[in-house]
Structure formats: structure tokens, C-alpha cells
Amino acid sequence: EKKLLKYGAQYEGKRTDAAMQKWRSNRFGQFIHWGLYAIPGGEWKGKTYTYAAEFLKSSAHIPNSTWDSLQYQFNPVKFDPKTWAKMAKKMGVKYMTITTKHHEGFCLWPTQYTKFNIGNTPYKKDIIKALVDAYNSEGIDVNFYYSVLDWHHPDWRYDIKTKEDSIAFSRYLTFAQNQLKELAENYPSVKGFWFDGTWDQSIKKNGWWTLQVEQMLKSIRPGVVVNSRLRADDYGARHFDSNGKMMGDYESGYERRLPSPTDTQVIHRDWEACMTIPENQWGYHKKWDISYTKTPLELIEMLVQTTSLGGNFLLNFGPKPDGTIRIEEQQIAEHIGNWMKINSAAIYNAGHAKGWPRQDWGYFTQNETTGKLYAVVFNIPISGILKIQTLEGITISKASFLEKPDVPITVKEIAKKQVNLYLPQQSFSEPFVIILDTINENKNKYIDA
Numbered sequence: 001e002k003k004l005l006k007y008g009a010q011y012e013g014k015r016t017d018a019a020m021q022k023w024r025s026n027r028f029g030q031f032i033h034w035g036l037y038a039i040p041g042g043e044w045k046g047k048t049y050t051y052a053a054e055f056l057k058s059s060a061h062i063p064n065s066t067w068d069s070l071q072y073q074f075n076p077v078k079f080d081p082k083t084w085a086k087m088a089k090k091m092g093v094k095y096m097t098i099t100t101k102h103h104e105g106f107c108l109w110p111t112q113y114t115k116f117n118i119g120n121t122p123y124k125k126d127i128i129k130a131l132v133d134a135y136n137s138e139g140i141d142v143n144f145y146y147s148v149l150d151w152h153h154p155d156w157r158y159d160i161k162t163k164e165d166s167i168a169f170s171r172y173l174t175f176a177q178n179q180l181k182e183l184a185e186n187y188p189s190v191k192g193f194w195f196d197g198t199w200d201q202s203i204k205k206n207g208w209w210t211l212q213v214e215q216m217l218k219s220i221r222p223g224v225v226v227n228s229r230l231r232a233d234d235y236g237a238r239h240f241d242s243n244g245k246m247m248g249d250y251e252s253g254y255e256r257r258l259p260s261p262t263d264t265q266v267i268h269r270d271w272e273a274c275m276t277i278p279e280n281q282w283g284y285h286k287k288w289d290i291s292y293t294k295t296p297l298e299l300i301e302m303l304v305q306t307t308s309l310g311g312n313f314l315l316n317f318g319p320k321p322d323g324t325i326r327i328e329e330q331q332i333a334e335h336i337g338n339w340m341k342i343n344s345a346a347i348y349n350a351g352h353a354k355g356w357p358r359q360d361w362g363y364f365t366q367n368e369t370t371g372k373l374y375a376v377v378f379n380i381p382i383s384g385i386l387k388i389q390t391l392e393g394i395t396i397s398k399a400s401f402l403e404k405p406d407v408p409i410t411v412k413e414i415a416k417k418q419v420n421l422y423l424p425q426q427s428f429s430e431p432f433v434i435i436l437d438t439i440n441e442n443k444n445k446y447i448d449a
């Protein structure tokens with residue numbers, strides 16, 4: 001039966017306010033992981049570590065004293081936030097999420113609560129402010145990633161076993177809350193907070209703090225969007241409380257994975273999938289191809305699959321220590337951007353096409369405002385005929401290419417709820433979008449006098 005919770009879900013159903021509708025309509029975002037880990041880039045004392053580069057400190061068993069001195073080498077002399085923002089704009093993202101502090105504890109903004117920050121590096125300048133200003137001036141919303149897990153801070157605890165642990169950890173929770181207040185106050189255009197590093201017992205035993213932080217952020221920045229990964233309830237349940245209700249404003253459990261295309265559970269809530277281009281590298285790794293790296297077409301298909309299930313897609317970039325974006329990522333960004341320039345109507349402010357069954361040639365998306373229906377095609381059948389199973393009482397009256405509206409696509413209803421689209425005999429090298437005009441026969445039926 002229903003448990004009485006103090007720190008569980010505070011509301012049910014999707015938020016309908018303008019800030020959340022903007023977050024939802026953005027659909028496509030750029031994740032950026034940048035920190036001291038970019039300097040060694042997955043290599044230490046001549047050895048290459050294949051695990052995630054931002055985990056090198058633990059993979060190579062490097063003590064804090066050694067790792068933390070990397071701050072005196074952090075000097076991205078080629079960093080130009082406008083260059084990053086222009087690349088992101090051309091790629092077609094509507095939002096960006098930046099690591100303000102990753103597990104290493106190094107802060108990219110001049111925080112007053114620890115010296116382990118950008119102000120005490122050769123670079124000195126506030127990277128968070130530079131990125132917020134550059135991205136906002138390109139019309140791109142900015143969210144802050146914040147790791148609660150902190151390898152540097154002496155008061156961090158993985159679990160609370162002793163009185164000393166709880167005294168230290170309450171100091172840590174105050175420190176983290178102060179940092180979050182500082183971020184919310186000093187960067188007023190922030191649109192969301194993306195929490196990570198909240199899986200340890202110490203946090204699960206302090207669900208109250210996670211709710212308090214969310215409430216504090218929303219009182220300082222009304223409308224700000226907070227991910228489910230922050231929250232633990234009275235019993236330590238995460239993302240979904242002990243009554244199965246999602247906590248926070250969107251589900252953020254999809255990390256390097258997507259729901260299956262037929263998992264229609266996810267369409268009932270807001271959610272976001274975050275994705276690496278390599279198999280598992282969020283921070284910069286010197287060796288790009290130590291693992292499989294996803295092609296632009298694979299990434300475009302992930303974006304479309306995510307949109308078709310009503311979710312946001314956050315694609316990760318790991319900038320180099322000199323402040324430039326590696327060429328492989330620039331080329332992928334350009335390919336995706338070229339595709340978005342033609343096809344973004346099927347992505348922006350689009351979502352799940354309610355009731356339309358999953359098709360084997362690709363995905364349906366539907367504009368949330370106009371209801372316009374899009375078919376995004378990845379797999380052309382040998383027959384050249386796209387077979388579409390329509391909804392009860394719905395038929396397709398016209399089909400046209402989004403890119404070339406005057407190229408005819410023949411539509412033929414071959415049986416009840418069965419329509420064939422005859423594609424022109426031509427080769428396609430990129431996924432393409434077809435706009436489907438539908439007629440709802442139910443509405444047009446005359447009511448017998």
C-alpha cells in the first residue's frame with residue numbers, strides 16, 4: 001500500500017509551465033565534460049588506461065595530492081567559448097549542459113567555498129560565465145551538471161558509519177548546498193541542474209537534503225529544471241520514490257543507453273538520454289579510437305528514436321586541455337548540423353506520435369503544437385514501398401518530402417488501416433523526413449439525421 005513519504009515525489013505528471021515546455025521542445029542538447037582529467041587524457045606515466053578518462057584518478061590509483069596539483073597546469077590558452085557556441089549552434093542543439101564540478105571536485109567557476117577552482121590555475125578566468133554568455137548569445141539554453149560525489153573534499157563520505165562520519169558529511173552537505181546556491185545566484189540565466197554522483201549510501205541516507213536542494217534552487221530560480229538523479233526519498237529510493245512516483249522534473253536514468261523503440265512507458269513522463277560518442281569516454285581521451293566511436297548516422301538515429309519516444313537527447317563532447325574541440329568531434333557536429341538544417345522540423349517541439357505503431361523503416365514524430373506528423377526514414381525497403389499501418393479511422397491523404405515538397409510520393413490505401421507510400425526510384429545517402437497529411441474519418445463522418 002501507499003507509503004507516507006516526506007521526501008518523495010512532490011507532484012505527479014508532466015510540468016506544463018513555459019520553462020518546462022521550452023526544456024521539452026529543445027529536444028537536442030550538447031553535454032560538455034571538461035576538467036583537470038582533460039590534461040592527462042586517459043594516460044598516466046606512459047600507460048594508457050582504457051576506462052573512462054574522467055575516472056583516470058581512480059583507474060591509475062593517483063593520490064589526491066598528485067591529482068590536485070594538475071590545477072597548476074590547467075591553462076587552456078586556445079579556449080574560445082564563442083567558437084564552441086558557434087559549433088553547437090551549427091550542430092542544431094538548443095541547450096548545453098556543462099560540468100561545473102565533476103567527481104574530481106575541481107570547480108570551473110571561482111567558487112568561494114573551495115580553493116580547488118579555476119581561479120587558482122594559470123588560466124584564472126571564470127569558464128562557466130564565459131560559456132553561459134557565449135551559448136546564451138547564440139540562443140542556446142545552459143544547464144549546470146554538478147557532481148555531489150566529490151573525491152577532493154575531505155568531508156565527503158561514501159557511507160555514514162560513525163558519529164564522525166555524520167558530522168563530517170553534514171559539513172559536506174552544507175558545502176555542496178552553498179555551492180549550488182552560488183551557482184543559482186551568480187548565473188541567473190541557468191535553465192537547469194543536472195545532478196550526478198548521488199548513488200552512494202551517504203546520499204541515500206539523506207533524502208531530506210536532496211529535496212531541500214531542489215526546493216532551494218527552484219526558489220532562487222523559478223522554472224529551473226532538475227533531474228530525477230538528484231533525489232533520494234525517505235527510504236533511499238532514487239529516481240522513483242517508494243510509491244513508484246518519479247522525483248524531479250524528468251527521468252535521467254538513460255546514460256549511454258536508450259529505451260527500446262517499443263517501450264511506450266517512457267512517453268508518459270519527461271526524460272533525457274545522455275550519450276557518449278566513444279563507447280565510454282565522457283572526458284577527453286588522447287586515443288579517440290581505443291573503443292568503437294559512433295557514426296553521425298547512428299547518432300542521428302538515436303536523436304530521432306529519442307524524440308519519437310518524447311525524450312531529450314544530450315550528446316557529449318570532451319574538449320582538449322588546450323581548450324579546442326578535437327577534430328573528430330567537430331566533423332561529427334558538422335554532419336549532424338547539416339542534417340538538422342534540413343530536418344529539424346521533425347525534432348524541435350516534436351515528440352511521440354500518439355498511437356502510431358513502431359515501423360520497421362524508421363520512426364514517427366509529431367509536432368506538439370500543430371500535430372503535424374513526420375515519418376523519419378532510415379531503412380528503405382527493397383520494394384521501395386513504405387508500408388504504413390494507420391490508426392482506426394485515420395487515413396493518409398498526402399505524403400511529401402520535407403526537403404523537396406514538390407517531389408510526389410504516391411499514396412495508396414491497400415486495405416483498412418494499410419497504406420503504401422511509393423518512393424521515387426532514387427538513392428538516398430541520408431535519413432529523410434516525409435510529412436504525412438492525415439484525415440480523421442471519424443471527424444468528417446456526417447451524423448445520420
Ligand SMILES: C[C@@H]1N[C@@H](c2cn(-c3ccccc3)nn2)[C@H](O)[C@@H]1O
Pocket residue numbers: 033052054196197255274282
Ligand atoms: C554522466 C556520466 N556519469 C558519470 C559516471 C558514471 N559512473 C559509473 C560508475 C560505475 C558504473 C557505471 C557508471 N560513475 N560516474 C560519468 O563520468 C559521466 O559524468
